[in-house]
Amino acid sequence: MSLLAATPQLSFTEMRDTLAMTDGNITAHVRTLHEAGYVSVTKEFKQGRQLTSYSITREGRKAFSAYIDLLEKIVEQTRKKE
Amino acid sequence: MQENWAAEHLQVIRTLMERSAVYRRALAPLMTFAGVVGTAAAAIAWQQRIDSPRPFVLYWSIVSLVALAGAFVLVRRQAIRAGEVVWSPPMRRIGQALLPGLFVGAVAGGVVWFLGGVLMLPAIWASIYGCALHAAGFFMPRGIRLFGGCFVVAGAVLILGIAAERIDWAPPNLVMGFFFGLIHLAYGIYLYFTEQRRNPL
Numbered sequence: 001m002s003l004l005a006a007t008p009q010l011s012f013t014e015m016r017d018t019l020a021m022t023d024g025n026i027t028a029h030v031r032t033l034h035e036a037g038y039v040s041v042t043k044e045f046k047q048g049r050q051l052t053s054y055s056i057t058r059e060g061r062k063a064f065s066a067y068i069d070l071l072e073k074i075v076e077q078t079r080k081k082e
Numbered sequence: 083m084q085e086n087w088a089a090e091h092l093q094v095i096r097t098l099m100e101r102s103a104v105y106r107r108a109l110a111p112l113m114t115f116a117g118v119v120g121t122a123a124a125a126i127a128w129q130q131r132i133d134s135p136r137p138f139v140l141y142w143s144i145v146s147l148v149a150l151a152g153a154f155v156l157v158r159r160q161a162i163r164a165g166e167v168v169w170s171p172p173m174r175r176i177g178q179a180l181l182p183g184l185f186v187g188a189v190a191g192g193v194v195w196f197l198g199g200v201l202m203l204p205a206i207w208a209s210i211y212g213c214a215l216h217a218a219g220f221f222m223p224r225g226i227r228l229f230g231g232c233f234v235v236a237g238a239v240l241i242l243g244i245a246a247e248r249i250d251w252a253p254p255n256l257v258m259g260f261f262f263g264l265i266h267l268a269y270g271i272y273l274y275f276t277e278q279r280r281n282p283l
Contacts, residue, residue: 006099011166018101051165068095074088 001064004039004056012052030054038063105172105222107160110273112153117267119149124259135200138254142207155193156251175221183214202244204257209237211261229269233261 003010003018016026033039038060042053056064123145132141161168187210194203212233219227240257243249 001096002098003102006109007171009171010102011164011170013164013166014106014170016100017106018098046162046167049162049165051167053167068092068272070093071088071095075092078088 001033001038001056001060004054005061005064009042009053009055012054015054033060036060036063090143103172103175103221105176107137107157107173108273108277109223109226110270110277111156111160112270113266113273114270115152115156116149117263117270119145119152120261120263120266121259122263124255124263127255128253128259133200133254135160135194135198138203139195141193142258143188145262172221176218179217179221180214183210183217186210188212200254201252202241204254205237205240205244207237207278208257208261209231209241212237225273235267236261 003015012023012026015030016023019026021029030039030041034041036059039054040057042055044051053080069076123142127138127141127237132138157173158168161170162195187207190203190206190210194200215230215233216227217230219230240252241250244252
């Protein structure tokens with residue numbers, strides 16, 4: 001989600017290489033996010049090869065922002081206590 | 083405990099967001115190719131004495147187009163091999179960062195074409211190219227910014243040296259060969275040994 005939030009679209013291999021995860025791991029994570037409606041998947045054929053790319057949906061961005069807000073609140077509250 | 087976890091998580095998210103915007107293609111083949119083209123072109127130009135302004139500008143413009151086209155073919159091949167799009171968002175950002183520098187370089191070539199002053203042109207081109215690389219370096223591995231910075235400094239020193247008549251021997255084709263040939267070649271070889279798969283975490 002962090003990767004997709006910063007760029008309009010990412011290919012499968014770009015995600016795999018950046019995260020240093022296995023193909024199976026990436027597929028499982030993306031499937032979960034796709035089923036939740038947070039990530040959209042585009043498959044196209046270019047020069048006889050399938051090209052799979054992912055992008056974050058509006059719902060996904062909303063959920064991601066809410067998660068970041070929550071993390072920031074936790075950090076902020078703790079700093080106030082100190 | 084929880085605040086540490088939240089802060090660390092935010093840091094990981096920030097790192098990943100930055101990394102996703104960074105250009106990831108291998109630079110070693112591009113630099114080596116540019117270096118070979120530059121060195122060979124300089125040797126030919128030196129031997130053929132392509133020193134007068136118009137032939138010099140025309141010749142090196144063609145060489146730069148050949149180098150750009152070759153680099154694009156290499157990038158495209160890497161993208162196809164990896165099953166990725168060629169014009170990815172980082173690639174587009176790099177293109178946009180390089181474009182102003184390349185445009186000013188073309189204008190400088192145009193000025194020399196009409197007014198002469200070929201002695202100064204390689205140093206100006208090197209400086210402008212350095213500026214373009216430095217700008218593109220914000221979307222590439224950090225070494226590129228340093229590489230661009232070296233071009234800016236070396237080009238500026240050469241411009242000052244020639245203008246102040248402190249440097250009286252700077253054959254344009256050899257200067258071009260040094261900047262756009264040998265330095266690229268050396269950097270390409272260096273990258274072959276140092277460039278590795280990144281693991282951001």
